[in-house]
Amino acid sequence: MNTKNKHIVSRSKNIITNIDWLLVLLFVLFVITGWLNIYSAILNSEHLSVFDVSQKYGKQLMLIVTSLVLIFITLMLDGKFYERFSSVIYVISILSLVGLFIFGKEVAGATSWYGIGSFSLQPSEFAKFATALAIAKYLSMPNINLKKVKDQFIAFAIILLPAIIIIPQPDPGSALVYAAFLFVMYREGLNGHYIFLGFLTATLFILSIIVDYKIIIGITTVFLILYAIYRNKKSKSISHLAYYFGYIVFFLTIADYVYDNVLEDRHRNRLEVLLGIKHDPSGVGYNQHQSMVAIGSGGLIGKGFLQGTQTKGDFVPEQSTDFIFCTVGEEWGFFGSSLFVILFAAFIARILYKSEQQKLKFSRIYGYSVAMIFFFHFAINIAMVIGIAPVIGIPLPFYSYGGSSLWGFTVLLFVFIRLDSENHSVL
């Protein structure tokens, strides 16, 4: 046995003792229960082998096995590697997104995939990982200060570049996830106004669909004037008020334009159904309505594994992908679905907690990014399935069927686990 081998053995022992087993355990739990749900959602009357690759559950099982290989590789690589190569990985990722415009394969109206034989790869699922590395690298550089406009600008550019490439594929759902990095930047010292502005934007956008934007401008004007009159004399926020007001007027004017001219009919319809402007359970609102029926039918304890009746057949389209959570709701009831929600929240909380403990700024920011990406997927996907957000097609991590997302999230998570395992050795 030569020294090189010895080194690997000692390092892997090192990893085994230092990785966060709680996160790994949760990961394993999600992957296994996720696969069982896919199996149940797809399964029809003909009982086929679980390894049947022609069925989605068979394929997913293969993908899970291959992701074990990814985990192994990810854990073997040194933490320094990720920091050093983050820019390279980011550039490759951007190139792979741009390449879609030339080599991409169109699936269901979106050109988000590379087709390699019968296999498709969705680069946007890996771009999140690459962006997390890049932003962590940039923000951890010693002379970067997010109070400075120039640094803010570069940080925003890193985040927005992939999002802007993804939007016209079109895949606005995946692009929306990049808003997660806004929270990361806030954690690293970005002014809270940006977060506020983000919320304001979302609220205003929805309001502007329901009522005429001129009315909103009118109402906000009245409020701001009242506030300006009765405000605390000591407060110096009058200039902020002016900024906000300017922003609202500007935003609403372009929002109106975007809504009418940039969004497609299907997006408009989804928003309008959700906001109650349209009632259409068999048309646009069909997926969501069926999904709520399925979840509602679960009751307290659910119908039991493989016993779901709503989620079988073709009641809920996209059953195994974006709407997988309704199988959980139907077969495992309120107990099962709320347990899942709690466990997933715990999983995110654990990543957040672990990130805060990182001694290296790079690791902390990366971990924080990972947590916020999971948070956004979790929030948007579940909210959509239980009918409190419009239908935005993004997967539920580890649960939704699909190779690219499974691999993307696995790599995302295990890079953090690897970084975390080195935390104790940092002086």
Place this chain on the structure above:
Amino acid sequence: MDRKFLAFVLLFSLTLTFIVRLFFLQIINDSYKFESEKNARQKIIQYPNRGYVYDRNNVLLVTNQPAYDLMILPRNVKDIDTAEFCRLIDITKESYIKRIKKAKSYSWRKPSIFVRELSKENFAFFQEKMFKFPGFFIQKKSLRKYPINSSPNVLGYVSEVSTWILKHDKTGHYKMGDQIGFAGIEKSYEEELRGRAGVKYFVVDVHNRIQGSYHEGMYDTIPTNGKDITSTIDINLQLLGERLMSNKRGGIVAIDPQSGEILASISAPGYDPNLLVGRKRSRNYSKLLDSVGKPLYDRGLLAQYPPGSPFKVVNALVALQEGVITTESKYTCHHGFHWGSLWVRCHCGQFSKPHDLHSAILRSCNNYFSRTYKASIDHYKTSEEGFKVWSDHVKSFGLGKFLNNDLPTGRKGLVPSVEMYDKQYGKGRWKPTYNISNAIGQGEILVTPIQLANMTAAIANHGYYYTPHIVKKINNIDINNSDFTKKRFTTIDKKHFQPVIDGMVAVFESERGTARASRVPGIILAGKTGTAQNPHGQDHSIFIAFGPVDNPKIAIAVFVENGYWGSRWAAPIATLMIEKYLKGEISRKKLEERIVNGSLLDEYQKQAHSESK
């Protein structure tokens, strides 16, 4: 606040929101639950019984019979013994495969009809073995049944609603598979007859066996049966009319002048209403549609014929009303009416001594009525003015316009207008002699049998009629429709009718009356024969009559297509029917037999032959 905590706070509140929402969806709100239990629940539509139809003497004309559709729900279909299945319901394997394919392409999760209307035997066999065939079930429905083979034109028929109707039905009453009335009473009284379907839910197990009612019937709705209809038709009279019209074409309408109730409405040739029931309907329908006699065409309501001589009666009344003649006015017939080069021939046979009104009617003198028509119009300064007055009088008898009754079809007929002649000859450039045919019911004027019967009723009533209608009672309560109880007066004074009716009585009673051979022993009738020229072939045989004269109970109009002349077919038919209605039976058995056996088929064949040349 420390920046670290924002993410934790957001995560916590999001989780809480999700759990509250899930609690609401899964525990509190169970409106989603009913929808989701679809698979453990079978919805059986309880079709209502469509209302029955009776004749005026409560003889059942239309009833219902059960039928059983074999339904399929593709997503519940498991591996079954196809051979046994096919044997039970009498279909071939190929047909089975085809039907499965069709059902699956229609919907995977919505039931559809697999085999329409199983025979009683197949239904009985299948029902016993049904548990072996998950995904299949029986849906009971109700079809029409006609115990008496008669009156298809009056009764109409029902059929499944078409997709077109489903799309255009604003009330939302109809669902796929519902029945709807087409034609006749079924159509015009659809809303009363149809009732409302109910729904029953059952709990079924995986083998599709019914386990009991779902939630104790909480979601069930009870079907409301349709209302029964009592028609004004006298089925015995109707049957007689149909028999008399055998091997002839034409229309008969009989009306009770004292109420406007339609006693009989016959269109010949007819057909068995049972042909248009159930799954054989569409095949039979197209057969009937292609049939040369056009049995689906209701001649009683739709065929527009020139009224011929019976129309002279109206011309007499108009002339009396306008004062251009009196009952004593006389015109001598010179073998017809001569005006310049115009010669309207006449075969009245009385050329030596002049006609008064009475003899003109009983011998149907063309000259007399041509002169009175011309006089009625020339009575005014211009032809236009005179003609306008004349046509208004004529229209007051319900001619040339819709009767607005409770029958789903009808025709306006035609009473020519001033504008029509202005267009033809130029304004002010025509005279009554240009359209002298109107005097004798030829020319442009057209009427339907029901209009002619209604006109007869108006004469019988000395100047008014009730809108003819086909329904007497709904659920045994008189319809009491003011449209049908209102007297509609003609523009002719009451006093002018008696002399005209006397002439019509003489048509039967006088030695030289044109319908003397058709007298009914013991009853005094009034009538008028007619022979209408017809460009397509032999003249039509026409007759109107009512009786008894002093208290009219029935007014009738008979058209027999290509029946040569009025007294040959139409008069015997009309009087046989009146006799049957008034006396309950026919004394003139020989005449009845002759008419029933008489056939005009040769005539129709000849005509078809000459037309095809």
